[in-house]
Amino acid sequence: MNKRDLKKFKIALEKKRDSIVSTAKKAHWDNMEDTRHGDFVDQASDDNEVHVNLRLLQIDAKLLRAIEAAIDRIEKGNYGICTSCEQEIGLARLKAVPWTSVCIECKEKKSA
Numbered sequence: 001m002n003k004r005d006l007k008k009f010k011i012a013l014e015k016k017r018d019s020i021v022s023t024a025k026k027a028h029w030d031n032m033e034d035t036r037h038g039d040f041v042d043q044a045s046d047d048n049e050v051h052v053n054l055r056l057l058q059i060d061a062k063l064l065r066a067i068e069a070a071i072d073r074i075e076k077g078n079y080g081i082c083t084s085c086e087q088e089i090g091l092a093r094l095k096a097v098p099w100t101s102v103c104i105e106c107k108e109k110k111s112a
């Protein structure tokens with residue numbers, strides 16, 4: 001992969017990382033607000049909301065780790081190489097899922 005593409009992926013990954021971090025922070029503060037000013041009448045729905053937020057945060061945490069690992073691979077110079085079969089990952093796949101660490105063949109084998 002050429003340096004220009006690599007730089008584009010890095011910028012896209014960092015942007016995505018920043019947006020997850022700021023969303024997570026916002027969700028966290030929203031939860032804090034709920035605990036402090038929670039209306040007991042709406043307790044049940046509040047609990048549900050907190051639960052949904054936490055679930056979202058867990059998904060984001062997983063994605064965040066994948067993004068950070070991808071940025072790390074860019075810095076180490078092995079970005080775009082499948083961690084499973086060590087073949088190059090297709091550019092179209094990287095454009096769709098820039099934080100992926102496996103090629104489409106390995107991904108399909110894994111989920112099969």
Ligand SMILES: [Zn+2]
Pocket residue numbers: 082083084085086087102103104105106107
């Ligand atoms: Zn592979």
